[in-house]
Structure formats: C-alpha cells, structure tokens
Amino acid sequence: MNDQKEAFLIRRIQRQGDRQAAEELVSAYYREIYAFAYRQTGDVDAAMDLTQEIFLAALQSIQRYDPKRAGFRTWLYRIASHKLTDLFRSPASRLRQSTIPIEELSLPDDGSPEEQWLEADQLRQIQLRIADLPDEIQSILRLRFYGEAGFRQIAEILALPEGTVKTKYYTTIRMLREEANRQ
Amino acid sequence: MSVIYPSDKQIQASVQNICEKASLTRRPNLISFLRDMSRNLGLRQIFTGTWDVILISCMLFGLAAVIGALDLRHSVHQLQKASVFLFAFSPVFLFLLFSLSLWKEVEGTSYPIKMTCLYTARHLIAFRVFCITCCSFAVVGLYALFLSAFLGLPGLPLLCVSLSSLFLYSLLQIQTVLSVRSNLTVCGVLAVWVFGNCVGSQLWPEIYWELLQAVPAAAWVLVDLLLALMFCNRYGIYVRRVCYAEGL
Secondary structure (H helix, E strand, C coil): CCHHHHHHHHHHHHHCCCCHHHHHHHHHHHHHHHHHHHHCCCCHHHHHHHHHHHHHHHHCCCCCCCCCCCHHHHHHHHHHHHHHHHHHHCCCHHHHHHHEEEEEHHCCCCCCCHHHHHHHHHHHHHHHHHCCCCCCCCHHHHHHHHCCHHHHHHHHHHHHCCHHHHHHHHHHHHHHHHHHHHH | CCCCCCHHHHHHHHHHHHHHHHCCCCCCHHHHHHHHHHHHCCCCHHCCHHHHHHHHHHHHHHHHHHHHHHHHHHCCCCCHHHHHHHHHCCHHHHHHHHCCCCCCHHHCCHHHHHHCCCCCEEEEEEHHHHHHHHHHHHHHHHHHHHHHHHHHCCHHHHHHHHHHHHHHHHHCCCCCCCCHHCCCHHHHHHHHHHHHHHHHHHHHHHHHHHHHCCCCCCHHHHHHHHHHEEEEEHHHHHEEEEHHHHCC
C-alpha cells in the first residue's frame, strides 16, 4: 500500500468512521503485525489474539493519531510494543509461558522434533528473561529480535534518540551474555 | 524462526471481528460539537456561576467605553482617533470575560459537580470560549455602531476595524490556548497583548493609523472574513483536541 492510499484510508476512518477503509487498512498490516506477535508467542492462537488486541487498540485511538508526528506503521509498532510488554508482564502470561506443554505449541513442519523442541524451549527462556527487564529495554529487544527493526526505526517507534537505543541494546546484550556465561 | 500464518479465511474473519468490535465513530466537527453542547447542557447553564465575572467585565468595559467616547467627542481627527481607539480597545471585553471566568473556574471547588457525566471541564471551557467570543463580538459591534452614531462618523469602517481587531485577538487567544498548557501563561500572554496594544495606541497613534490605512476600506470586510475563517479553523482543532487528547 502506498503512502497516499494509506493517508486517504486513515482520513476516511478519522472523519467518517468508515468501516470499509478500516478493513482495508487492517488487512494491509495484519500479516506483518501477526508475524511480530507470533515470533514472541510461538503460538497461532495467542498471536491471533494479540494481533486482534493491537489493531483494536489502534482503531479505538485512531482519532488521536497525528500523521505529522509519526508514520502509521511506526505508530502501530509502538502500540504493539506496549501491548506485548503488558502481556508478558502479567503473571497469567508468564505462568502460561513456563507451563505450556510442547504439544500445544504450533511449530513449523520443517526440522526434526528435537530441533523444534529446542527452538520452543529457547524462545520460552528468552521470553522469561526479557520479561524481567525494564519496559523500555523490553521494547527495544522485542522490536530488534522479533520485529527485525533497525535502530533508527526503533528510535522512531519509541521516540528515543538513536544513540540511546544503541547504547541500551548493546549494554543489555552484554549483560545477558555475561549471565549466560556464568550459568 | 519461521512463522505459521493463519489461512486467508481466518485472517478475513479476524479483520472483520476487529472492525466490528472497534465500533468506529465519526469525528465530531465544530458544528456538531456546538450543537450537542447547547442541546445537552442548555444555554442557560453555560454561564452558571459566572454572573459576577460578567458584571465586573461589563462595568470595567462600560466605564472605559464611556470615557473613550467622551474624550473622542471633543478631539480633532475624529475618524482617525476613533479607528485607532477601537482597534486597540475592542479586545478588552473579551480579555476580561475570558481571563476572569478561567480564573474563577480554576479557583472554584464546586466546578466538577456542575458537570454532567457526558462532559469534562475542558469540554465546557471550550464551549464557553466560543460563547464568550460571540458575546464579545455582539457587545463590541454595538459599541462601534454607537460610537459612530454618537460622533456622527461612518459606521461600516469603524465596525470593520473593530471586528478585525477582535478577530485578530481571538485568533491569538485560541493559538495561545493550543500552544500553552498553563492557564496562567495563556492569561499572561493575552494581558501583555491587550495592555501593549492600549498603551501603544496612546503613545504612537500615528503608527496605528498608518497601519490601519494600509488596508483599503473596501478590503476590511475581506480581512474580517479571512480572520473569521482562520479563527474557526483553529477553534475546530481546539475542539478536536478537547474531545480526543488527554489534556490540553
């Protein structure tokens, strides 16, 4: 979707509450946001629920969206990042992350069962460790690991200077590496 | 990590579900905001508790207006002086009414109780800004016509000068409200403008007259219309912000 079309759809939703425009806009970003959620949950249903929550929050606050301040994609990732931090911070979610049976996880068909199990276990370990970090650092790591975003994009999404994002990211990575080496 | 995507049918269903739950609404425009506020709040309730403020504003404005009119009666170059006087003096009533009512609302403890569950204090202030501006236009317009009849001067130029000054001031007022968060700062900026304008017109009336003459008499109506449009545009942004933003 080009920028003009996107701006047109957003204007229609803001001014007229146009449902068709909303459907078109959500459909355009659905897969991208879903992938971002899936990489962190490792579960189709959880990722779909999360994607739904992210878009619902976006549509409910779209009247406050100002295209002069940030692009729609950046704004959407900002909401997604906050939603994910909230989700992994909640005790219920953490419990689920640590007790979910391997057979309940929706894993890709490729790779051996051992590889799949290792991947799921690693994901769970990473999530648990990230969930203990401060909110801002959580957002940086999630966007970098799972959103595959560059530092400039992360800085835009979180409204932070690019240098600050880099410093926080590398400091945290070094800290996590040292922790892993000690174990 | 490879991603397992849901089927297109599932995505479609999810998108529809999101849009249904979001219950999208139209953005309220300026007219719908004013209409709903007058309908739900009632015109009689707009100035509840602020009659003392209105009385003080009327008395101060009336006193200065009478002194100004008597002073102009015996002066030479009446048209010149009356235009300069009206240009500088017109925003005084609006300033008094706006600043005093804002100050009273901030100080008053019973204010939130007056509000219905539909609106917040900011909604009422936004609505009052519009009503106060309209009242001020009526009062100043009548005064300009009275002055022209009293001094035997043409009414239209005086009315246009007076209204354009008021529009200019209203524009500054709404722009200050939009850019500054503190009520005290808003009142301070407006006080500086009104005071500076009144003192400036007394000290350098020729400069003011030169500036007023720079706009041809026939163009004053267009200037007024342009300023009115700009005011409505800024006021619309203010209303939108009141309705959707968290705080001014």
